[in-house]
Amino acid sequence: MAVFSSMLKIIRKGKCLFLLLLCLCVVAWIATFSNDGPVKSVQEGSSPLDGQHAEGFHRLELESEMVQSIEERVEEPPTKESCPENSPLLRGSLKLTFEPSLTLEQVEIENAEVVEGQYKPSDCTARQSVAILIPHRNREKHLLYLLYHLHPFLQRQQLHYAVYVIHQAGDATFNRAKLLNVGYLEALKDYNWDCFIFHDVDLVPENDHNLYMCAKQPKHLVVGRNSTGYKLRYKGYFGGVSAMTKDQFHKVNGFPNSYWGWGGEDDDLRIRVQLQKMAIVRPPPEVARYTMVFHNRDSGNQVNKDRMQLLRRTHQTWKNDGLNSCSYKVMSVHRAPLYINVTVDIGQPEQAH
Numbered sequence: 001m002a003v004f005s006s007m008l009k010i011i012r013k014g015k016c017l018f019l020l021l022l023c024l025c026v027v028a029w030i031a032t033f034s035n036d037g038p039v040k041s042v043q044e045g046s047s048p049l050d051g052q053h054a055e056g057f058h059r060l061e062l063e064s065e066m067v068q069s070i071e072e073r074v075e076e077p078p079t080k081e082s083c084p085e086n087s088p089l090l091r092g093s094l095k096l097t098f099e100p101s102l103t104l105e106q107v108e109i110e111n112a113e114v115v116e117g118q119y120k121p122s123d124c125t126a127r128q129s130v131a132i133l134i135p136h137r138n139r140e141k142h143l144l145y146l147l148y149h150l151h152p153f154l155q156r157q158q159l160h161y162a163v164y165v166i167h168q169a170g171d172a173t174f175n176r177a178k179l180l181n182v183g184y185l186e187a188l189k190d191y192n193w194d195c196f197i198f199h200d201v202d203l204v205p206e207n208d209h210n211l212y213m214c215a216k217q218p219k220h221l222v223v224g225r226n227s228t229g230y231k232l233r234y235k236g237y238f239g240g241v242s243a244m245t246k247d248q249f250h251k252v253n254g255f256p257n258s259y260w261g262w263g264g265e266d267d268d269l270r271i272r273v274q275l276q277k278m279a280i281v282r283p284p285p286e287v288a289r290y291t292m293v294f295h296n297r298d299s300g301n302q303v304n305k306d307r308m309q310l311l312r313r314t315h316q317t318w319k320n321d322g323l324n325s326c327s328y329k330v331m332s333v334h335r336a337p338l339y340i341n342v343t344v345d346i347g348q349p350e351q352a353h
């Protein structure tokens with residue numbers, strides 16, 4: 001019996017304890033609806049997950065604010081202003097020198113800012129990106145003189161540019177026009193150039209107001225050279241150095257591939273330009289002056305006897321003979337400090353029929 005009564009006592013005490021706890025709970029619950037300090041701690045304690053979520057959310061917001069401000073910073077000042085329309089660095093007519101002792105190392109040292117044949121102004125954004133294409137074979141000394149004069153010349157014009165030397169491998173007859181097509185196609189693999197300058201290796205510009213930029217129409221840059229008394233060789237002449245935009249050159253299907261040996265290919269390009277109802281523009285004669293570094297015509301570049309016959313058919317052939325039919329094999333691309341050497345096998349002339 002004694003055991004039974006003591007158990008009853010414990011249960012009764014338990015009931016009291018239970019009631020007490022219940023009261024405390026009710027008080028605590030009421031307290032959660034008021035905004036006092038201790039309530040907050042109850043809230044936080046009661047829903048720790050919500051607290052974490054809120055904190056996580058806040059962090060996300062902070063992060064997106066940071067991203068935004070970084071983006072703003074990227075878009076803001078660092079974009080350089082476009083280079084002025086008239087470069088302040090131009091000097092006009094230049095006294096050209098052709099030192100027999102000049103070396104490539106010397107020219108490299110003087111043009112330390114040119115990297116792998118490419119340069120862009122450091123303090124402004126160039127108005128055009130220009131690829132200079134120089135067809136080449138066995139004219140190392142001419143190339144050296146041209147690089148020596150051309151690099152500082154282009155830098156004074158504040159251009160973004162690259163110099164490509166398109167080297168014809170093998171001993172087939174020289175084909176200037178096809179090499180220029182190859183140069184155009186290969187240069188576009190490096191960068192989306194605005195403008196292409198088709199440049200003979202033996203012509204050095206004398207006046208840096210002769211801008212190596214493209215115009216709304218195809219541009220011919222050689223009005224005169226010392227070897228012709230600074231007169232245009234003939235009306236319609238479009239050889240030596242010319243400038244066309246990517247669109248202009250594409251529109252005429254580039255140069256013909258079928259002119260092997262010296263002559264005719266530049267007239268073919270002029271006819272293509274005329275067929276597309278474009279005009280050829282030239283800078284003033286006092287500016288468009290060149291020095292032709294003297295040389296004998298090399299073996300492997302004999303006069304092309306077929307050129308007159310080919311020129312009569314240009315209006316029929318241009319659509320199928322050009323960029324769209326230019327087949328070649330790149331043997332190597334070597335990025336030297338001052339130029340990109342694209343060595344290419346362009347095949348052989350087709351047998352005359």
Ligand SMILES: *[C@@H]1O[C@H](CO)[C@@H](O)[C@H](O)[C@H]1NC(C)=O
Nearest residue numbers: 098226227228291292293294
């Ligand atoms: C043109 O100038 C170059 C360099 O001075 C010289 O080698 C060449 O003989 C000149 N040509 C003529 C025809 O005067």
Ligand SMILES: *[C@@H]1O[C@H](CO)[C@@H](O)[C@H](O)[C@H]1NC(C)=O
Nearest residue numbers: 143165167332334341342343
């Ligand atoms: C271009 O590269 C070819 C192949 O390596 C070489 O034979 C030729 O001399 C190079 N030409 C120039 C101008 O660097």
